[in-house]
Amino acid sequence: MHVILIAGGWSDERDVSLSGARKIRAALDELGHDVTFFDPADDFKNLLAVARGADFAFINLHGTPGEDGLIQAVLDKAGCPYQGAGAGPSYLALNKAAAKEVFEAHGIKTPDWQLVTPTQGRDTALELPLPVFVKPDKGGSSLGMSLVRRAEDFPAALDKVFAMCQSALVESFIPGVELTCGILGNTPLPLIMITPRDGSDFFDYENKYAENGAEEICPAPVDEELSRSIQEQMLTAHAALGLTGYSRGDFIATRDGATYLLEVNTLPGMTPTSLLPRAAAHVGYSFTNLIAELIRLGLERAA
Template structure:
C-alpha cells in the first residue's frame, strides 16, 4: 500500500512525533509498503522533487532523535516560509488524498484532539487510530475523568480551572495539597508539576498561564506508575515505570536510561487482570478504536487509580506501547501493520 506517515505538526510534542514517524516509516517500508514521511505543519515546503518521490525519500537523521527539551513553537512557526495559516502545510493534504491510508504519528493537541481526524473524514481519507469524537473526548482530561467517575472507575479527585494571574493567590489558599497540576489537553508530561507546598502550587499555576490558564488540579496519590496498552480490543501486558528522577516527566520519558521500565510489570496476577479490565473499560467508554494506552497509579493498598488515556501513544525507540507489544510477542513492524489493518477496517465501518 501507499501510506503517508503524518508527523510533526505544531505541538509541544512535535519532536516526539517526528521520532515516532521516522520509526513507523521504516517499519512500514520493511513490511513491503511504500511510505512517505511528512511533517504536517511544513508539508512539502523545501521539497524540490515530485511528490511521489517522497515514498522513497530517506528518513531525516535528525528526526530520529528527541531533544531533552520541548520545542520552541514560536520559533517553529516563524521558520515556516509558506504564508498559509492552516495546520496542514503546502501539499500535505493533497499527498494524503493520493495515498491508500494515512498513518497518524502525531502527538499532542494538533493530532490527538479530533480535528485532524475530522478533516480526513470529511476528505474521505482513511487514517489510523480512533475517530474524531473519541479522540476529542480523550484529549479533554476533565471530560474523560467525568465519564470514568460516573461509570465507577476510580480516578483521583480533581478540579478543573480556567484562571488568570489575578486568581492565583486565592486558588493557592483553597486548593488541597499535595496535588498534580497538568494542562487540560497536553501530553508527554509537558507542563505537569507535582506540588507539595503553596509556593510550588503558585509556581505551577504561573507556568500554566503559558498554556492558556486551563488546567486540571488533581489530588496526588503516591504509588506505582503502571500503564496498559490496548490493541484491537485486547489488553497488552502492563508496564511499570520507575523514574530515576523526581517523576516521569518529559526528560525521563525520552532520555534513555532516565527511567526503569519493566514489562511485564511485576504485579500479582489478580492485579494484572484488574488493570487490563480497567484499561479496556476506559478505552470502550470513551469510544476509542484500534489502540490506546491508559495511565494508572496503584496505591499501597492495591487500589487502581485511572489518570488519563492516550489515543496515539508514542512509537519512539523508548515508547511504552511497543515494549508492551514486544512482551506479547508482537514485533514493532507487526505492531505498525496491525494498527494499519485494524484502522482500515474501522474506517470502513
C-alpha cells in the first residue's frame, strides 16, 4: 500500500513525534509499504491532496494537531483510512476536563479537578486542598506540568500553562502507584508500573523519554484483582470516549486499593521507550507486527 506517515507538527511534542516516526518508518518499510513522510508543519495546505492519493495514513502526532482530531477530520474528507480514533473522540479525549466528565458519568473515579481558563486569570482562587497538579488541559508528555505544594506557588503554575496558550487543569494529588493500561483492538494489554527516578516528584518529560528515566515494570507487580479492575475500567473509558484501534490510560492506585483514572491517550507514544509497544511486546507483538495490526484495525474501521 501507499502509506503516508504523518509526524512532526507544531506542538511542544514535535521532537517526540519525530523520534517515534523513525521507528515506525522502519517498520512500514519492513512490511513492504510505499511510504511518504508528511509533516503538517511544513506542508499543511497539501494534506488533503496528498491523502487523496494514499491508501492509508499512519498518524504519529502528539498534542495539537493530531490528537485534537484536526488531521483525522481532513483524512475523513479525503476518504483516507488511518489508525486509531476518529476526529470527534480524539478531541474529546485530548480535552482532559471533558474526558473527566465522561469518566465520572460512567462510574470511573478520577481525581477531583478544577478548570482555570486564561480569561479567569492567575488570580483565580484554588478550590482544591494542596498539593495539586497544574497541567495544560490539552497536551501530553507532562509538558507544562507543575506539582504545587504551597498556595503562593499556584499563580506561577497557572502562568506556566497560560504561556502555552492553554487552559489549566488543576487536579488533586493522589498518593499512590502509577499504572498504565493499553488497549489494542478491544483487548486490554498487561499493566505497566511506573516508578519515577530518584529526585522526581512525578512522571515528567525526562522520566518518560530519557534513557535513565523512570523504571517501568511490565507486567506490573500487582495482584490479579487490581489488574483486572483497571483493565475493565480502561475498556469502559475507551468505549465511553468512542475510541477505536488503540489507546492508553494512566491510573493511580492507592495503598488501600482505590484506583483513579487520570487521562487517556489516543495516539500513544511510539518511541523506543514508549509504554504501549512494551506492553504489546509482552503478549507477543514485535514492533513491526504491532504496526501491522494497527493498520489492519484502521482498515477494518473504515470498511
